[in-house]
Amino acid sequence: MKSSAPTLTVHKFGGAALADAAAIQRVTAIIGGAHGQKVVVASAMFGVTDDLLNLARQAVVNEDVQTTLDALRQRHKSVLSSITSDSNAREVLEARIGEMFDDARATCSEISRNGELTPVLTDALISHGDRLGARLLAAALQAAGIQASFVEAVDVVRADGVHGNGSPDIEETTSAAADVLRPLIDRGIVPVVPGFVGRAPNGEVITLGRGGSDLTATLLGRALGARDVVLWKDVPGLLTADPRVVPDARLIPVLHVREASELAYYGAKVLHPRSLIALQAGTRLVIRPYADPSAKGTQIVVDRERKPAVGRSRRPVKALTAIADQTLLTIAGNGMVGVPGVAARAFGALERAGVSVSLISQASSEHSICMGIPTSGATAAAAALRQTFAAELTRGEIDAIEIRPDLATIAVVGLGMAGTPGVAARLFGALAQEGVNVVAIAQGASELNISVVVEAREAAAAQRAIHSAFRLGKIGGGTAVHPEHADVVLLGFGQIGRELANQISTHSTRDGEQGLRIVGVVDRSGYVFESRGLSPRRLADLTAAKMARTPLSGVRNGVHSTAEEAIAAISAHALSRPILVDVTAGDTLPVLESALSHGMDLVLANKRPLAGPEKDARELARAAASQGRRLLHEATVGAGLPIIDTIQKLTESGDQVLRIEGCPSGTLGFLLGALGRGTAFSTALRSAMKHGYTEPDPRDDLSGMDVARKALILGRLIGYSGELADVEVESLVPEALRELPLDAFLDRLHEADDEWARRVRDAREKGTVLRYRATVTKREAHVGIVAVDASSSLASLAGTDNYFSFTTRRYRANPLVITGPGAGAEVTAAGVLNDVLKLAATR
Ligand code: ADP
Ligand code: ASP
Ligand code: MG
Numbered sequence: 072m073k074s075s076a077p078t079l080t081v082h083k084f085g086g087a088a089l090a091d092a093a094a095i096q097r098v099t100a101i102i103g104g105a106h107g108q109k110v111v112v113a114s115a116m117f118g119v120t121d122d123l124l125n126l127a128r129q130a131v132v133n134e135d136v137q138t139t140l141d142a143l144r145q146r147h148k149s150v151l152s153s154i155t156s157d158s159n160a161r162e163v164l165e166a167r168i169g170e171m172f173d174d175a176r177a178t179c180s181e182i183s184r185n186g187e188l189t190p191v192l193t194d195a196l197i198s199h200g201d202r203l204g205a206r207l208l209a210a211a212l213q214a215a216g217i218q219a220s221f222v223e224a225v226d227v228v229r230a231d232g233v234h235g236n237g238s239p240d241i242e243e244t245t246s247a248a249a250d251v252l253r254p255l256i257d258r259g260i261v262p263v264v265p266g267f268v269g270r271a272p273n274g275e276v277i278t279l280g281r282g283g284s285d286l287t288a289t290l291l292g293r294a295l296g297a298r299d300v301v302l303w304k305d306v307p308g309l310l311t312a313d314p315r316v317v318p319d320a321r322l323i324p325v326l327h328v329r330e331a332s333e334l335a336y337y338g339a340k341v342l343h344p345r346s347l348i349a350l351q352a353g354t355r356l357v358i359r360p361y362a363d364p365s366a367k368g369t370q371i372v373v374d375r376e377r378k379p380a381v382g383r384s385r386r387p388v389k390a391l392t393a394i395a396d397q398t399l400l401t402i403a404g405n406g407m408v409g410v411p412g413v414a415a416r417a418f419g420a421l422e423r424a425g426v427s428v429s430l431i432s433q434a435s436s437e438h439s440i441c442m443g444i445p446t447s448g449a450t451a452a453a454a455a456l457r458q459t460f461a462a463e464l465t466r467g468e469i470d471a472i473e474i475r476p477d478l479a480t481i482a483v484v485g486l487g488m489a490g491t492p493g494v495a496a497r498l499f500g501a502l503a504q505e506g507v508n509v510v511a512i513a514q515g516a517s518e519l520n521i522s523v524v525v526e527a528r529e530a531a532a533a534q535r536a537i538h539s540a541f542r543l544g545k546i547g548g549g550t551a552v553h554p555e556h557a558d559v560v561l562l563g564f565g566q567i568g569r570e571l572a573n574q575i576s577t578h579s580t581r582d583g584e585q586g587l588r589i590v591g592v593v594d595r596s597g598y599v600f601e602s603r604g605l606s607p608r609r610l611a612d613l614t615a616a617k618m619a620r621t622p623l624s625g626v627r628n629g630v631h632s633t634a635e636e637a638i639a640a641i642s643a644h645a646l647s648r649p650i651l652v653d654v655t656a657g658d659t660l661p662v663l664e665s666a667l668s669h670g671m672d673l674v675l676a677n678k679r680p681l682a683g684p685e686k687d688a689r690e691l692a693r694a695a696a697s698q699g700r701r702l703l704h705e706a707t708v709g710a711g712l713p714i715i716d717t718i719q720k721l722t723e724s725g726d727q728v729l730r731i732e733g734c735p736s737g738t739l740g741f742l743l744g745a746l747g748r749g750t751a752f753s754t755a756l757r758s759a760m761k762h763g764y765t766e767p768d769p770r771d772d773l774s775g776m777d778v779a780r781k782a783l784i785l786g787r788l789i790g791y792s793g794e795l796a797d798v799e800v801e802s803l804v805p806e807a808l809r810e811l812p813l814d815a816f817l818d819r820l821h822e823a824d825d826e827w828a829r830r831v832r833d834a835r836e837k838g839t840v841l842r843y844r845a846t847v848t849k850r851e852a853h854v855g856i857v858a859v860d861a862s863s864s865l866a867s868l869a870g871t872d873n874y875f876s877f878t879t880r881r882y883r884a885n886p887l888v889i890t891g892p893g894a895g896a897e898v899t900a901a902g903v904l905n906d907v908l909k910l911a912a913t914r
Contacts (some may be wrong), residue, residue, distance in 0.1 A: 078298040079256065080105065083112040083266060083288035087305035088361045089204050090117040092153040098208065099215045101303065101364050108256050110291055111219070113208045114266045114284035115200025116150070119143065123175070123197040130179040131188045140179070144172045147203050154207065155214040164210050168203065175199050190234030194278045198224075201265035201284060209263040219261040227251050228269035228287060230277050233425075237269055237277040239290045239349060244269075248294035256295070264291065285343035289356060293349050300354060301368075302342075303361040308369030309334070309341055311390045311543035315647040316531050318670060319544035319699070323369055323389060328356070330389050330484050331371045333520050337429065337482035338394035347371070387491035388541040391483045393530050394429055398449040399475040399511055402456065403439035406468020414440055416459055424448065424455035429480050430522045432513040441511045443480050443524055478510060479530035482522045483537060489518035498523070501540030507533045528643045535670055556604070557648040557911035560591040560641055560671070562634060562662060563655035564623065566763055567676055568592070569614045570900035571654060576607035578904065586911055590649075591641045597624030598637035602644045634662045642669035650910050652903060653677040656766065660687055667691075667700050674906040676706035676899055681787070682780035682795055688787065703906035708735055708781045709873045710893045711902035717889060718788050721879055728789045730848045730878040732886075735781045737871030737894020738764045738772040739803070739843040744869060747840050752827040753820035764871055764894045768813050775800040778845050778854045786847040793852065801855030803843075834858045840866045864888070871895060 082105065084098050102111060115123075122143055129136050147168050155161050178196045182188060205221055212219035227247045230237035255262045266284020271277040279286050285302055292300035309331065310320040328347055335342035341358065350356055352373050359368030407413050414433065417440060421428055430443035444452050456472050463469040488494050495514070498521060502509055511524040525533045538544060559575065561568045575587050588604030592613060599605070599613060616626045624631040632640065638651070651666040652674045653659050660680045663673055673695065675681065681688050681704060695702040708714045718728055734740055741764055745755035756773075759765050765772050779798040786793070802809075805823045808816050834841050839858035842865050846853055859865045868874055873893025876886040892898050 077108050078106075079108040079110065079295055080299040080301060081110045081112060081288050081292040081295070081297050083114075083284055083300070083302045084208065084361070085114050085284060085302070085304055086117040086119070086204075088303050089113060089115075089208065092150045094361075095150065095154055095208060095211045097361060098303070099211045099217070101361060102212060102261065103215055103217055104364065107298075108259075109261050110252060110256065110295065110297070111205075111208065111212075111261055111263045112266045112284055112288040112291065113201065113205040113263060115204045116146070116207070119146075119200040119204070120197055120267075120281070123200050124193070126175075126179060127182055127188055127193050127196050130182040131186065133183050133186075136176070136179045140172060140176055144168065147207065150207055151210065154211040157214060160210060160213065164206060167206060171199050171203060191275060194234045195276050198265075198268040198276045198278060201267045205263050205265040212261060212263065217261060218259060219263050220255055222251060222255070222262045222264050224265040224268035224287065225270040225276060227264060228279075228290065229272075230269035230279060231272060232277075234271070234275075234277055236280040237271065237283075238345070239269065239279065239286065241290065241293060241349065244290055245294040248291060252291070252295060280343065280345070282340065282343040282346075285346040286349060289346045289349040289354075292354050292356075293351050297354055299357055300350070301357045301359055303359055304341060305361070306341060306358075307360045307363070307366060308358045309339070309371070309390070311546060312534055312538050313339065313392065316393070316534050317538045318648045319535075319538065321544060321546040323546065324367065325370050325372060326389065327486055328371050328373045329519060330486055331356075333482065333484045334390055334392050337392045337480065337484070337520070337522070339390075339392040386541075386546070387485050387487040387494050388483055388543065389485040389487070390543070391481060391534060391537055393479050393481045393534055394443075394445075395479050395527060395530065396446045397429065397443050397478040397480050397524065397527075398446045399473075399478055399524055400442045400444060400449070400452055400456065401439055401473040401475070402460065402469055403471065403473065404463070404467075404469035405438065406463055406466065407438065407440070417442065417456060420455040420459040421452050424451045426452040426455075430511065430513045430524060432511045441524075443478070443511065443513075443522070446476050449474055449476065475510070477527045478524050479527045480522050480524050481530065481533055481537065482520050483541075484520045486519060488521070495521060497540055498537060501536045502533055505532055505536035507536065531643060532669070556588050557586065557650055557907070558590040558604070558646040559587055559907060560593065560638070560649060560651050560666075561589060562593050562651055562653045562659060562666075563657075563677070564592050564594050564613065564617055565654065566896040567899050567903070568652075568654040569617065570896040571652065571903055572605075572610045572614065574900050574904050575907075576610055587907065590644075590646060591637070592623060593634050593637045593641075594623045595634075596622030597629055597631040598634075598641065599623050599626060599629050600637075600641050600644070601628075602646075634659070635665050638662060638666050638669060638671075642666075642671070646671075648672070648911065650674060650907055652907060653680070654900075654903065656771075658683070660691065663691060664694055667694050667698055670698075670700070672700050672910045673702045674706075674903055674910065675702070675704040676903050678707045678777070678780040678784060681707060682783045685787070685792060685794060701910060703909060704784075705906050706899050706902035707784055709875060709889070709891075709902075710737065710895070710898040711905065712873060712875070712889055712891050712893060714785070714875055714889060715788065717877065717887070718785070721877070721881075721887075722788075726879045726881045728877055728879045729883075730846070731785050731789065731875060732844065732846045732878075733873065733875035734842055734865060734868060735785075735845055735873050735875065735893065736772065736778045736843055737873055737892065738766075738769075739778065740868055740873065741871045741894065743841050743843060746827055746831050747835075749831075751821070751824045753824055756820060757817075763896050770804050770809070770816065773803040774809075775802050775843070775854050778843060779852075782845040782847050782852045782854050785845075786849075786852045789847070790849040791847055791852055797852070799851075799853035799855065803856065835861075842866070842868070864890075 182192050209219050209221035229240040229243035232238040252262045266287040288300050307322045312320040314320040332347040335344045356371040426444050426448035428442050432441045507529045513522045591600040623629045649671040651671040654676045705715045779800045844857045871894040874890045876888045878886045
């Protein structure tokens with residue numbers, strides 16, 4: 072199809088691109104900078120369609136909808152006020168928004184009165200989201216001086232079929248687009264059309280299925296003979312896998328339309344399943360990142376001649392995807408063997424029941440037929456099959472119609488698979504190695520895809536295994552893509568965990584970016600998980616609960632489990648670049664290993680896993696490396712100070728650290744400082760506890776074991792190969808108080824006051840002060856109290872300051888010194904956050 076001289080591009084912006092006023096401004100800049108004639112398709116602002124659907128569900132059970140409606144109205148209103156300063160335009164639009172919400176409210180009342188959620192009313196309600204989104208975007212464009220005009224979707228997009236899943240009528244839409252959009256375009260005006268919405272033959276509003284704004288865009292592209300349809304998304308383009316499931320997913324620069332439609336059909340959320348049918352030869356479909364408008368993204372080519380040659384291919388598999396919530400229906404029985412038409416009758420029955428089949432597999436013995444269908448349709452489908460095969464069931468020719476729920480279908484797609492031997496073997500080999508049980512298999516006759524059905528809980532692991540078996544992470548030189556979020560799971564929700572949650576909440580909001588989100592929190596009792604991220608308010612609630620000594624298993628939506636079960640359950644969800652943060656003080660090695668095997672990176676503030684037996688620490692590092700995961704642990708020594716980082720940088724640059732000496736205990740530093748100023752030992756220790764500087768049992772600090780662990784961790788970085796027991800440790804806990812329960816210990820603290828007062832006085836008389844010092848080299852590690860010259864740098868440490876001096880080949884005469892605050896939840900959490908951000912920024 073040819074288009075008139077200037078080239079036309081349809082630009083579509085999804086919910087993520089329209090998340091808030093700042094995002095809408097970015098979109099405005101993209102359109103302002105784009106050449107040629109344009110049509111814009113806008114969807115609902117992020118999350119609004121879901122909110123409207125929930126509203127419908129609330130209305131049908133007569134729950135109050137006003138609060139949600141008000142919140143939604145407020146959200147749109149406040150975006151409006153920040154995108155346009157023209158008070159006239161604002162007033163007009165505010166009135167429009169008001170009308171739409173009145174309408175939405177009326178629809179809710181009707182739903183409540185009916186007591187039934189009809190598809191017609193649902194469509195009427197949820198269509199408001201995309202219509203509001205488009206109105207706001209049109210206003211933003213106008214405010215930016217771009218000639219733009221909002222056009223109701225029902226005036227352009229015509230569709231037939233079922234409410235909630237309308238199919239576009241290409242011919243009618245083409246003629247409506249010529250009447251309504253073309254004149255605007257020709258006058259240099261940018262029409263802004265809501266996606267997802269169309270008009271049914273009887274004039275009612277109909278929606279095109281979730282994600283339908285992609286379809287609106289390709290449909291309008293075809294209707295107007297556009298050269299390009301650009302879908303602006305929150306991903307760099309179409310990737311080799313869902314980046315939330317497979318962190319190593321890579322950008323696919325060019326994809327044939329048949330491959331893309333296979334991926335879309337099998338659940339790749341990035342494209343509406345039917346969006347590609349509305350494309351035609353001559354139009355390019357491009358998926359591009361709105362965050363980086365100069366990037367090329369993925370081009371989906373339609374032309375036949377661009378179809379890659381079929382035959383042996385170096386990369387037979389392009390990408391994979393999965394459909395969740397699948398059920399397998401099996402019709403089995405001896406009476407089916409050799410009887411023609413069983414399969415056809417089965418599919419006929421399912422079609423009449425309105426159930427779409429994602430996979431069919433029949434053993435060559437013809438003893439059984441399996442069909443993968445969405446779980447939501449399972450009951451209806453089974454009933455339809457029982458009815459169709461009633462006679463066969465009675466005669467015993469069919470044994471039963473079996474239903475197996477809780478499955479997922481994974482589709483592995485690539486044109487190059489046809490004619491490349493060994494693809495299936497590699498696929499099943501990868502799954503077997505991962506221990507994933509394959510429930511059913513189907514290969515399309517076109518050999519364009521192989522689908523496997525697996526248990527839903529194994530779907531994520533299966534996708535990662537397949538992705539790496541076909542080396543999809545190496546496409547394009549393996550350049551990393553950056554999905555929006557890194558998902559953090561907190562192991563431990565004590566002081567540091569809570570402070571970290573607090574810092575992440577404020578970090579995300581302060582920068583206006585949502586780079587990090589905490590999706591799960593795990594404690595000894597169980598866990599809390601929210602795949603979309605725990606909101607700052609929810610985290611604050613959890614903090615309050617923990618302060619009131621309620622375990623996580625006892626809070627709303629809390630689940631009772633062990634930490635390992637929690638990690639397994641959390642990992643079964645599609646997480647984006649998951650990071651497990653260990654802020655416990657426990658022996659968490661098995662949990663960490665399990666997290667690694669589930670594809671999580673690790674950040675540790677917990678010293679124990681690295682200060683246990685050397686072979687365990689080494690094994691952990693090896694496991695991380697072999698699985699391509701990273702392990703950072705800056706906060707295990709010196710809280711937020713860059714100690715580990717410095718050692719690594721020195722080593723990387725070819726230097727060699729010979730000796731580390733320092734005061735790595737903020738707690739003991741604080742205590743000895745106070746003693747030096749004449750404070751009684753019992754008073755000073757209580758004060759340290761009150762400030763949160765000590766471990767829960769302060770004897771863990773006083774015993775020197777905490778410092779010994781730090782010394783061991785540092786030592787192991789510079790070649791010390793001993794165990795914790797080899798570190799010489801001087802304990803500051805008076806003999807008599809070592810074995811007491813904590814309460815009794817605290818009651819009798821004052822017994823040590825006199826002895827400490829004497830030690831401090833003796834030191835002072837000699838012109839020295841007491842410090843707790845660690846010394847490590849390749850050969851030895853010892854920690855204990857020393858009297859240092861009152862004029863030395865160690866003596867001048869104040870408060871909880873830490874001090875480290877590195878003697879290296881280069882810094883031999885004049886050691887490199889790092890000093891600064893080294894205890895307390897705030898600085899420790901900041902150190903952890905630093906590691907987390909480092910991981911988030913580089914994968
Ligand atoms: P829109 O904002 O246009 O509606 P969607 O949210 O529907 O965009 O689609 C983008 C999302 O699709 C991404 O954030 C990503 O999580 C998900 N996704 C799933 N599979 C893929 C894939 N193969 N490539 C890219 N993104 C994918
Ligand atoms: N807003 C609609 C939905 O959430 C359409 C879209 O986003 O593409 O499904
Ligand atoms: Mg979408």
